[in-house]
Amino acid sequence: MTQKIQRHWLVWPTVLAGVMAILWLVVIAMYQVDPVYLISDKLVTLLVIFVIYLIAYIRTKEHLRAPWREVFHRKLAMIALIFISVYLVIALIDSIHFRLPLQKNTVTEQAQYETRVLSLFDVLVMPLRKRVEHSYSAPFASYGLAKETLELAAGREVRDYPRLRYGGTHLSDPNSQTLTDVARSLAKAGLITLVIWIVLVAASIYLLAWQQGQGWNEKRQQIWREQTIVPWRVVFATWGVVLFIITSLIILSADYHVFGTDKVGQDVLYLSLKSIRTGVLIGTLATLVMLPFAVLLGMMAGYFRGIIDDIIQYIYTTLSSIPGVLLIAAAILSIQLYIAAHKDTYTLVEKHSDLRLVFLCIILGITSWTGLCRLLRGETLKIREIDYIQAATALGVSHFRILSRHVLPNVMHIVLIAVVLDFSALVLAEAVLSYVGIGVDQSTNSWGNMINTARLELAREPAVWWPLLSAFVLMFILVLAANLFSDAVRDAFDPKLRRLSGRV
Amino acid sequence: MYAYIIRRVLYAIPILLGVNVLTFALFFWVNSPDDMARMHLGMKRVDQAAIVKWKQDRGYDKPMLFNPKASGIEQLTDTVFYNKTITLFAFDFGNSDDDRNINRDIQKRMWPSLAIAIPTFIIGLLFNITFAMLLAFFRATYVDIWGVISCVILMSVSGMFYIIGGQYLVSKLLHLVPISGYDHGIDAIKFLILPVTIGVISGIGAGTRWYRTIFLEEISKDYVRTARAKGLSEFRVLFRHVLKNAMIPILTGVVVVIPSLFMGSLITESFFGIPGLGSYTIDAIRQQDFSIVRAMVFLGSAMYILGLVLTDISYTLVDPRIRLE
Numbered sequence: 140m141t142q143k144i145q146r147h148w149l150v151w152p153t154v155l156a157g158v159m160a161i162l163w164l165v166v167i168a169m170y171q172v173d174p175v176y177l178i179s180d181k182l183v184t185l186l187v188i189f190v191i192y193l194i195a196y197i198r199t200k201e202h203l204r205a206p207w208r209e210v211f212h213r214k215l216a217m218i219a220l221i222f223i224s225v226y227l228v229i230a231l232i233d234s235i236h237f238r239l240p241l242q243k244n245t246v247t248e249q250a251q252y253e254t255r256v257l258s259l260f261d262v263l264v265m266p267l268r269k270r271v272e273h274s275y276s277a278p279f280a281s282y283g284l285a286k287e288t289l290e291l292a293a294g295r296e297v298r299d300y301p302r303l304r305y306g307g308t309h310l311s312d313p314n315s316q317t318l319t320d321v322a323r324s325l326a327k328a329g330l331i332t333l334v335i336w337i338v339l340v341a342a343s344i345y346l347l348a349w350q351q352g353q354g355w356n357e358k359r360q361q362i363w364r365e366q367t368i369v370p371w372r373v374v375f376a377t378w379g380v381v382l383f384i385i386t387s388l389i390i391l392s393a394d395y396h397v398f399g400t401d402k403v404g405q406d407v408l409y410l411s412l413k414s415i416r417t418g419v420l421i422g423t424l425a426t427l428v429m430l431p432f433a434v435l436l437g438m439m440a441g442y443f444r445g446i447i448d449d450i451i452q453y454i455y456t457t458l459s460s461i462p463g464v465l466l467i468a469a470a471i472l473s474i475q476l477y478i479a480a481h482k483d484t485y486t487l488v489e490k491h492s493d494l495r496l497v498f499l500c501i502i503l504g505i506t507s508w509t510g511l512c513r514l515l516r517g518e519t520l521k522i523r524e525i526d527y528i529q530a531a532t533a534l535g536v537s538h539f540r541i542l543s544r545h546v547l548p549n550v551m552h553i554v555l556i557a558v559v560l561d562f563s564a565l566v567l568a569e570a571v572l573s574y575v576g577i578g579v580d581q582s583t584n585s586w587g588n589m590i591n592t593a594r595l596e597l598a599r600e601p602a603v604w605w606p607l608l609s610a611f612v613l614m615f616i617l618v619l620a621a622n623l624f625s626d627a628v629r630d631a632f633d634p635k636l637r638r639l640s641g642r643v
Numbered sequence: 644m645y646a647y648i649i650r651r652v653l654y655a656i657p658i659l660l661g662v663n664v665l666t667f668a669l670f671f672w673v674n675s676p677d678d679m680a681r682m683h684l685g686m687k688r689v690d691q692a693a694i695v696k697w698k699q700d701r702g703y704d705k706p707m708l709f710n711p712k713a714s715g716i717e718q719l720t721d722t723v724f725y726n727k728t729i730t731l732f733a734f735d736f737g738n739s740d741d742d743r744n745i746n747r748d749i750q751k752r753m754w755p756s757l758a759i760a761i762p763t764f765i766i767g768l769l770f771n772i773t774f775a776m777l778l779a780f781f782r783a784t785y786v787d788i789w790g791v792i793s794c795v796i797l798m799s800v801s802g803m804f805y806i807i808g809g810q811y812l813v814s815k816l817l818h819l820v821p822i823s824g825y826d827h828g829i830d831a832i833k834f835l836i837l838p839v840t841i842g843v844i845s846g847i848g849a850g851t852r853w854y855r856t857i858f859l860e861e862i863s864k865d866y867v868r869t870a871r872a873k874g875l876s877e878f879r880v881l882f883r884h885v886l887k888n889a890m891i892p893i894l895t896g897v898v899v900v901i902p903s904l905f906m907g908s909l910i911t912e913s914f915f916g917i918p919g920l921g922s923y924t925i926d927a928i929r930q931q932d933f934s935i936v937r938a939m940v941f942l943g944s945a946m947y948i949l950g951l952v953l954t955d956i957s958y959t960l961v962d963p964r965i966r967l968e
Contacts, residue, residue, distance in 0.1 A: 457661035462943035464909055468928045469669045469936060476679075563799065570801050571910060576929050590803055594914075597811055611804055619799035626795070 152195040156188055163235075172237040173252045177493040179500075182424055183234045206552075209631040214373045216627030219620035221377045225385075226617050229412060230419035233260035236489070256489045260416075264409060267392055270305035272404035275596075278605050279317055279395045281307030306396045321391065328387035335386075336379050347371070399605035402596075411609040413584035418617060421500055421569045421579075422562040429504035433511040434554060438542055440512070441519025451516070459509040464575065470502045471495070471577040492580035499572070499579060503565060511557045518550050552632040559628045563621040566614065586610040644959065647967040648952060655948040656732075662944045663728045670933045671723065676703035679933065701740065701934075702726055727937070736938035739927070745938050749920065755825055756907030756919030758835055763842035764904055767850065768897065770843055772886075775854030779862060780881055791855070797848030805845040806838075806914045813837055823916035838915045842908070857892045861885045890961045898957045899950035906943055 167174055197203045210216050237259075238252040261268055275284035282300035289299055302308070310316045347367075348358035362371040388408070391397050398407040440451035458466075478491050522528060523546070531541050572578035573587025581588065589610040596603035670679075680697040698704040703723060706712075710721045730737060736745035778790045814822040820837050861867065862885055870880045907921030916922070920939070927935035958965045 453657065453661065457658050457665070460658055460944040460947040461662055461665070461940055462903075462906070462947075465924070465936060465940045465943060469666055469940065472928070472931055472933075472936075473669050567801050570803060574803060575909060575913075575925055586801075590801070590807070594807060597807065597815075602811075602815075607804075607807065611801075614801060615799055618801075619796060622795050622799050 148195050148199040149192075152188075152191045155191060167237075171240045173240070175236040175238060175256050175489070177236055177489060178497045179420055179424065179493050180234050180236055182427070182497065182500075183231065183420065186423060186427055187231070206631040208368055210624075210627045211369045213627045214370045215623050217370055217374050218377045219623040219627075221374065221381060222616055222620040223624060225381060226415050226419055226620075229260065230416045232263065233258045233413065233416040234420075235259040258416075260413070264412070267406050267409040267412075270396075270406060272303050272305065272396070272400045273301070274400070274402060274404055275603055276303055276306060276396060276400045276404075278397060278399040279307070279321060279391075280399065281310060281313030281317065284601070284603070303396075306400075307394060309394060320394070324390050324394070325387055328383060328390045331390075332379065332383040332386050336375075336382055339378065339382075340375050343371075343375070398609040399603075401606055402592075407606050407609045410584055410589065410606070411586070411613045414586045414589060414610065415613065415617070417496065417579055417583055417585040418566045418569060418614065420496065421503065422565045422621070424497070424500040425503035425507065425565050426558045426561050427504075428501050429508040429511070430554065430558070433508045433557075434515060434547070434550075437512040437515025438519050438546055438550065441516040442523050442538070442542060442546060444520075448516070451512070455509040455512050458505065463506040464572070464577075466506055467499070467502050467572060468575070468577045471499065474498045492583045495580045496583060499569075503568065507561055507565070511554070514553055514557070515550055518553055519546055522546055522549050556625070556629045556632055559621075559625040563618045563625065566618055566621070570614065586614045644956075644967045648956070651952045651955070655945070655952075658948060659732070659941065659944055660728075662940065663731065666937050666940050667724055667728065670937065676723075679703070679931075700742075701738075731938070731941045734942075736941075737934060739934045740932045741930075745935060748923065748935075749938075749942075752918055752920050752923050753905045753907075754919075755831075755917050756912065756921060757905050758831060759838050759842070759911065759917060759919065760904040760907060762835070762839045763846075764900075766839065767843045767846045771847060771850030772854055772893070774847065774851040775858055776881060776886070778851065778855045779858035779885070780877065782859060782862070791852060794848045794852045794855075797844075798852070799848075800845075802845045802910060803914075805841050806911065809837060809841045809844075810914070823914070825915075825917045834915070834917070838911050838917065842911060853896070854889075854893065857889050858885055860892075861889045864888075891958060894957050894961060895954060898954040899947070901953065902946040902949040903943065906939070906946065 163174075166172070197207065211220075235258055236256050238254070238256055241251040241253055273283060273287075276282070277284060281303055283303060285300075286298045287301045288296050289301055290296055307313045307317060307320075310320060344358055344362065345355060347353075347362075348355050351358070353361075361367055362375075365372055388397060392406070392408060396406050396408070398411065401407055401410065436451050436454075440448045474495060478494065528541060528545055531545055536544075569578055569585060570587035570590055573585055574591050578587045579585045589606050593603070593607035593610065597607060676698050677694055680694040680703075684693055684697060695704070705721060705723050705726070727737075734746070736749070739745050739748070774790070778787050781787045781790075810822050813819050814837065820833050823834075825831060825834050858881075862881075866888070867880060867884060870884050871877075875883075905920065906924075907917075907919040909921045909925050911917070912919045912921035913925045923935070924939050926932075927939070955967055959967060
């Protein structure tokens, strides 16, 4: 009998992180790019590494795996998770920034770079970024929205809708051909999707069967009859849908502007995809920033009581009594002045808008910190009276050790639920704040900025509705998925609520 | 009980002081009054004399916290912090940076805000509780499941889309009510219908789900089983027993917002062009008028604390077992 080698749980995440780092170095060396590390990028990297280690740790502990298994058992949660993952991947790819090299300067032999900072995502969707029209054009349009004076071959001038430079140029008569052409493209996308999907699903089933020592057929039947813990049938179906959306977007945007173009002719699809990073970052980093404070102070208030409790309670009552928007406004106004006063330090536009983004995350973290702190204080107050804490105290275990070994693991579920629940609220908050003018910088792509400009565009004649629709669809999918997923997480981790959602 | 209330009100003083220190730090330490003057007079082409005058007119030329030139108690009182903070406690907000009396502005602008906030609040509350009751009545059936899913969907739409969509549909396409604006007296109604409706709709998702959870928690308690065992109809159990007992958790979330109602909603008011306190605040933020923002922060905090005290008092009214000590 061969014995399975048990590796320490730290091994594989470290290997993974190492491989990623080496890959990055290789890419830098191969393409001669100048890496740009924005503050938010560093925070994202930190977060990713933390999550990888967390997953590795959870996998080793059966009692931590159990509630997650319940989350993954839910169909709705899995569908939501797949959509969230797509957003996360785009946000991550969009967080790898660099500057492309220019032609080498032969005189100085020094490497020269473009001034514009790009992300890996920009490079992947380069055609979308480059294909800029004159001005507005509707989705799938081949003509501009406004009439322009066009010069005919004979030297006469005529006022008509101009043909777009990139949208629908392959059509001779767009008005009659667009529909069939789009349908043909969709059919093509469907076909490609089918091929990829079959390969992907077959490979997954094979992997699953191999992992659990079952036959391929046996596993396939199990999945079809939904006898697996993870509802693979639903997962595979969702993969199909997501794959179809992605391939059809790729194929269609080669010929058209799927979501039209904005005032300066930029592709709206590109803008709204770029906004994903802002939304996801605010949703995750704001919680990351607040977490240490909330956990530490909440536990300390509940555990030590007395004067420490009074001080901490005073701090969070004061903070929570200030209307959130106003506190954010005050802080953002301050940082604006700060950036204006230190213009020389932030020469790159990206750097100063990034500073504002990070600062917004911090402020949002501070305003949303109090709720979790209060919850944790209450829970710790209860836990500290339980026998095992009393026993630990009697045995002379130090306060720090009691807090970290006995209290923290028992309040972790509250922390997790708060983090997941806050995510969607933060994404929505970004839009509102950007509208008020205290959100992310004007130059940062975000759904809030898109909605803000779209509001006036809607009043135009004819109405320009596509930027709004595009922002709406992308934001709605993310927030809905996050809400559904957080529901599942809450039900799985909070036994008190689980009772309520089931049959009474 | 009165002793309790007095103690709570006294406890508000250090909190409000803390709020003031915080806003003061944010506004005056991160940005010197010189920066603010430059911001207001335009970033470029500002001569020093204009800045000095701007500061003098608004009392920003004094030392921040401690005045070494003055004598005795004046060392502390003849400072920016004292002048800008202590007057707030008397609810005297002084003048805005463009020399308008903030108190008068607030008194004038609170009425439109209230005209929107109160109907939205009451109608929304009734709607949400009714829907939540329905879902609780049909719990664990398809009505409940789809009800909850619709709530999640409603929740996932940004509030701004409700407003933009509503304005586009009702005002621009159907021409039922004006897009935005406000009028005094009875004419205001046609301007209020749309914002109130949208306010109610955008709150349904989160509200209904929240109340449903409260009701379900109550339903699982013993007295409900007793009531059913007595042979009461499910309808009667829900409306006579569960609703009454659910009042405590409901009040916790509801009463605390009542005093803040007159502060208005930033987004709704600015989209509908209603001259209330919400749009006042937004304008102040956009014009970077720190005096107004500071006044609104103070007012908001005071109202929040008042809400907390009112919540405690309302407990005693609803549940005679609770005594405040």
